[in-house]
Amino acid sequence: MKVKVDPERCQGHTLCAMAAPDVFELSDIDGHASAVSESVSAEHEEKVREAAHSCPEQAISLF
């Protein structure tokens, strides 16, 4: 599975980083999230799905 955060949609709600702290990092500059790596390991998939569902801006795409 792969993951991407749309920087246009992200408003810095931080729920993704709370759900999957190993996968998402928050910018010190604007607080917006990005994926540490586009590829998600099997052990993190469930938490990344949770993160995608929890994002109020629907900024997280899984593919």
Ligand code: F3S
């Ligand atoms: Fe951004 Fe959504 Fe995470 S708004 S910080 S991608 S919960």
